[in-house]
Amino acid sequence: MKTVLTALLLLLATPVLAQGPAPGNPAPGNPAQSNTAPASPPPMAMAANSSATDVHLGVASCAGNNCHGAVQPAKASRVAQNEYLIWAQKDKHSKAYAVLLEDRGKRIAANLGLPDAEHAEICLSCHADNVPAAQRGPQFQISDGVGCESCHGGARSWLGTHISGVGHAANLAAGLYPTERPQARAERCLGCHLGDEKRNITHQIMGAGHPPLGFELDTYTAVEPAHFVVDQDYIERKGRPDDAQVWAVGQAMDVRQRMVELLDPKNVPKGLQPELVLFDCQACHHPMDQVQWRARKSTDLPPGRIRLYDATAVMLKVIAKRTAPELADKLTQHLTALHKATNDDWSAVQREAVIIRDTADQLIPQLAKHQFTVEDGRALAQAVIDNATSGDDLDYSAAQQQTMALSSILAAMKLQGLVDAAHLKTMNDALGGVYQAVQGDQAYKPDTYVAALQKFTATLSP
C-alpha cells in the first residue's frame, strides 16, 4: 500500500492536469452500458461469451512495434500504440510473476507449506494469466505475469477483427473484454484485488506475509498507469469515461463482492476463528500502546470487537445518498445491523449481508448510468469530507478510501473541463497533503488527517 501511495504522490506531483483537458459537453451515456442487467448472480453476463474459454496468444502477439509496442506514441493511429511499453516498463502487473521468485514470495510459499510460489495455483491465479494449458498459445509465457489477455481476454477469436480495424463494437462482439465499462472493469480488477469465487484470498495468505489489498478502481486505473489516452477518438469509439462513475461503480461492486465473500460457506466461522480477511486490518494490527477505540454510531459495536472492513460500504452510502437516497437509507440501516450482528448472531449476519448485496446490485446499474455533474462532484467531495470530520469514521481504511475518492472526484471535475487549471492545481496541492496523512497505517494520526482534509475543503469552492 505504501508503494501505491508513494506512486500516488508522484502522480500528484504531476497532477490530474497533466491528463489534458477534455473538451466539449458531457457525452451522452455510454451506449455500451445501457443494457446492463441487475447483477445477481454475478453481473458479468455482459462479458463476451467466448473470452472465458478462448486461447490466450501471449503478450508477444500484442507487442509488435506496429501494434502496441511502438516506442513513440503513434500520430495517425487511434491509440498511442505504446501500451505494451507502458505496461512493460511502468506497470507492476508485468512484474506480478517475477515477484513470486523474490525473497518475499519464497517466504510466503514456505509459510504456506508450498514448495515454491511460481508453481502454486493459489499464487498464479492472480500473479499471472493462469489459464489452463489447453488455452495457452505458442507465444504464451506464464512468466509475463498479468499480461494483456489477463484483462482484455484471450485474443484468438478477436485478434483478427481487432487488427482489421472494424471498430470497437465488432471487437467486443468477437470477445474483447469491455474494460472501458466501469462495471466490467470493476469485476475484472476486483477478481484479484479483492478476490472472487475462483480466487480465494484468505487471511492465511496475509498471515504468511502477503501485503494487504487496498483498492479503489478509479485511482488504481490512473496509477497503474493507464495505458490509454482519452481523446476525441477514444470518446467516439468507447464513450466518455467519468472518473466519478468509475469510482462509484467500483465501490458498489466492491461492497457487493464483500457480501458475496461473507456469505460464502467457506467463510462460516468455524470454532473460534472467523475468516479474518473480511475484517478491517488495523482493527487488530495496531500497537497496543495506542488506545485508539472510538465509538462509531454506524457500527454500534462495543470496544474490543473487530469490525468488518466497511470503508467501501461507507463510501457507497455517501454515493447513494446523492444518487439514490431511498437506497442510501436502506444501506445505512442494514450496514449498522450487519456490524451489530457480527457480535451477536451469525444467521443475522447472513440475513443482513444478503440485503446489502442486493441493495448494491440495485445500485450498480443506476450508478453505471448516472451522469455525474460538477455539482455532484462538489457535493460528493463535501459529503466524503463530512463523513470523516463528523468523527464517526476515522479508521485508517476509511481515510484511505476517502482520500482516493477525493482523487477520483477531482479527476472527474478535471475531465469535464469545468474547473479551471489554476483552481485544479490548488485543489491538487491540498490533496497532496491528505495523501501524506494516510501514507502509512502505523504512523496514521486521525487528527493530522482531519487537519489536511480541512485544508482541502477550503479549496473546494471556486
Place this chain on the structure above:
Amino acid sequence: MAALVRGAVLFALAIGLMLPSAIAVAQNNAQHLGVASCSGSNCHGAAERPRGSYVPGNEYIIWSTRDKHRQAYTVLQGERAVRMARALGYPDAVNQKICLDCHADNVPQEQRGREFQISDGVGCEACHGGAQNWLGTHISGATHRDNLAAGLFPTEQPLARAEKCLSCHFGDSTKFVDHRLIGAGHPRLPFELDTFTSTEPAHYVVDRGYVERKGRVTDLQVWATGQAVALYRRMDALLDPRHGRRGMFPEFALFDCQGCHHPYDSLHAPLPTGTGLGPGTAKLNDANAVMLETAAARLAPGAAAAVNAHLAALQRTTEIDPAAMPREAQALRQVARSLANEAAIHEYSPAEIRALADSVIAVGSGPDEWRFAHAEQTTMALEAVVAQLRSSGQLDSRQDAAVKKALDDLFASFANEASFRSDNFAAALREFQRALHG
C-alpha cells in the same frame, strides 16, 4: 473461593503439614477493618523494626509508598480510566463493580468495618483476608498457624498465593478482563507469580524467624505453581460458556495479544508454528502452558508429554475440530491441577535448577513457537531461576554480577513490543546462558 479453599487444602495434604483444617474458611464473611487498622507505628507502619518483632514492621510503608496496589483505586480516577469508562458506557470507573472488584477491596457493605476506605485500593485485607476474626490472635503474638486458623490467608503458600493473585491478574469465575475492557483501553495482563512477588515489591523478608514460622518456599516452587494455576484458570475461562463464541467473535482476551497486534509491514509472520495452525490464524495464549511443560519435565515427565499433546490438540480445535475443544481444555486443566500440587513442593537440586534454565532457554531460542508472550514468560522464569540461585547461595559475586547484567539485557531486548524481534531475543538468551554457566 471454593477452588481457592480446595487448592489450599490440597496443598496442605500434599506437603503433609499439620495445617489447620479450617484454613481460609473463617475469612469469607469476616469484616474488613481497613488499612488504618494495620498501619499503626507499633504494627506495620513502623519506621524502624519494633523491638522483638518477627517482621520489619514497615510493611504498610512499603505498600503505601512503592506498591502499585496502593494506587489501584486512584488510577480509576485518572484520564485513562475516565476514557475507558466512557467507551464502556459507564458514568465513571470509581463506582463500577467491574472495576472495583480488582482495583479495590470491594467487599459488600456489611463487611466493611469503621475504618474501611474503598479508596485505599488493594489494601492489606484484599490479600490477607478480612481481619475481624484474626486480628486479635495476630496482635497477641500467637503462632502463624493460629493466625491461619483464625482466618489469615496463607499468602506464603505458593498455591494459595497463586490463586489469590491470579484471581485479578488473570481472572476467576466472577472477575475477568475480557477483550471489551482491553479494547476500551485496559492494559493486557502479563503475570508471573515469583517475579511479580519480588517486584511488587515484597513487603516481607525471608529470615530465620520467617522460615521458622512459615516454612521455606523456593522461587521455583512459586514460579511453577503460578504457571500451573494460571493454566487451569485459563482453561476454566475457555470452558466458561460466557466466553464462548458470540456471533463471529471468540473471546479475544484468551488469545495471544501480539499474534494480532503487530504491524503488518514487518513481515512478522514466523514459520508455521508447532500449534498446527497455519499462518493468519489467532493463537490461544499458551505461554503458561509452554512454561509449565518445562517445569513438568522435572516434576512428572508423563505430565509434560500430556501438556504438550493436549496443548497442540487444543490449538487445533480453535479452527479444525471445534467439537473437541471442551475435551482438550478439560484434559489440560486436569494435568495443570495435578501439577500444581507437585510444583508447590518440589525441591530442585542445583543441577536441576540449571537444567531447568537450559530447557526454558531452549524453548525461548527455538525457531518455532515463537511469540512475544513467550519471551516475556521465558525471561520471568529465568528471573525466578536467578532468584533461587541467589537465595540459596549458588552464585558467587562475579557470577551474580554477570547474570544480573545478562538478565537486564534480556528484559531490555523485548522492552518495546512493537519492535520486538525474536532473533534479538534469542541472542540475548544465549548471552544469559553463557553468564549462567560461566
